Amino acid sequence: MKYLVKKVITLIMTLFLVSVAAFLAFQIIPGDVVASILGMEATPEREEQLREELGLNDPPVERYFNWMTGVLRGDLGVSYRYSKNMNEMMPVAELIGDKLPVTLMLAFVSLILIIVISIPLGVWWAKSGSHVLDAVLGVATQTAMAVPSFFLGILVTYLFGIVLKLFTPGGYVSYREDFAGFLGYLLFPALSVAIPKIAMTARFLRNSMLTEFGSDYVRTAYSKGCSRRRVMYRHVLKNSMMPVVTFLGMIIAEIVAGSIVVEQVFGLPGIGRLLISSINNRDLPVVEILILYITFVVIFVYFLVDILYRVIDPRISEV
């Protein structure tokens, strides 16, 4: 319990530091926002008025607190680039609202694919003593790890979309209209995110299991009459899963990053595309919020993995 409290405090501290860093980083950016919103022909009076509206005349510390309290209350500020209509600026919350689930769903489906495929694959690999299989899987996984996710996305589009016609490239279905169709389309981008990670995780599990096979408790289990099957699943797999869980936690950040890139390949309207276009348009309020969101997700997942780890292996909970 004491540990949990300590962890939560660290979590909050980290988020605070990230928010300060994000805020500061975007303060030092050259270029005048107001001029870029209004264009060259704006009158000085109009510029001054907008500056006042956006709160750009306040001192930095005050602006940080205004921004932060806004964020905490759900007011994420307004986009500099998109507008709702002629007179109203687009709130960032509205811009992000229905895009966030797409990215999170993509990352989630990828994670499920990784777990569901890599664990049986790794176990099967470790179990088989065949040298041929060993060599084939070794080369295959090594190659899969070298393929960048966006190229994998293109390969998946070509193979499943154009040659096998299992899905229509670019035919995204919104999750609001047809959730099954949405998931069906999402499967392919998720596969592109997942394949390199599946290769990594399977390799990792296999090595971890082979190491465990050499340990004393395996010999003991055999000598007390356990079947090979029982030794494999009850003893070795359980112990080999420990490092795998940590490993999965470590690659969560990469899965999120991979999802953001792969969105671009499959034309998914997630936050990745918004982030890229906001960076290109220098739409800073949107970039700031997206960074904060992504960091929050990543840090929160690390936090969960940490807790989970302690639940699986009670030995470390005392530290």
Added chain:
Amino acid sequence: MGRKYSVKIHNFKWNKYLAAGLVMTGIAVLLGILGFFWTPYSTTAMNAAEKFSPPSLRHIFGTDNFGRDIFSRVMQGLGTSIVISSLVVLCSGAAGILIGALTGYIGGVLDEVVMRITDAVNGFPSILLTLVIISILGNGKQNVIISMSIVFIPSFVRIVRSEYLRLRDADYISRARLMGVSRIRILFVHILPNIFSVFWVSVMIGFNNAILAESGMSYLGIGVQPPDASLGKMLSDAQGYLQRAPWYALAPGLTIVWLVLGFSLFGEGIRRTNES
């Protein structure tokens, strides 16, 4: 942990990983460098008659939507990728050695602070962090190099620091200290040569990640800008013609895979030589 503080004499042993990695990266680097001086065809000359011609003896990777030779363009993109990743690895590696040496050897509060920052940066997706820095600095080749170098420093710091921590209390270092050797000399003349066997592995991993990040960013349109050729940009251009000319996408894509695979085999080879 279990390792002894022995000074490693180079009993260099070849293994198949090292050989395969060396051959693969060697071919790619040679082609990339050659691409700066000579390409089989001009990379900009358009030829309407030869639009979308599939790979043949004349154009071994085929031609693109403007009838340009893809192989020549891949050579140039390869060159850009290799130069950018080399600069990134050089800058971040050097900074990593400097910071890692100081924090590992001196330790204390400095070490604690630097390690917390390193952990935070390492936990964050590197391509995102690069994007953030780019969005602050703006687009362009120099800014790509600067932002990637900053993002890659922590991974080097970590390796260098742990090696310095391991060697700090080695007998030969305490003796050097007793003899009154200056700190700078201990850091960079006595310890530094002994961390290289481990350091090279992380250099290879660095190359790997740098190539992936660079091509990823240019695929997203945020990295290297035209007229500089880049493999990522080629891929995103090719995506629109996937049905008509799949080789247009395959050529730059497989080139990236080749390069990354080469560097990772190379790194694995070095790691195995260190262990044996």
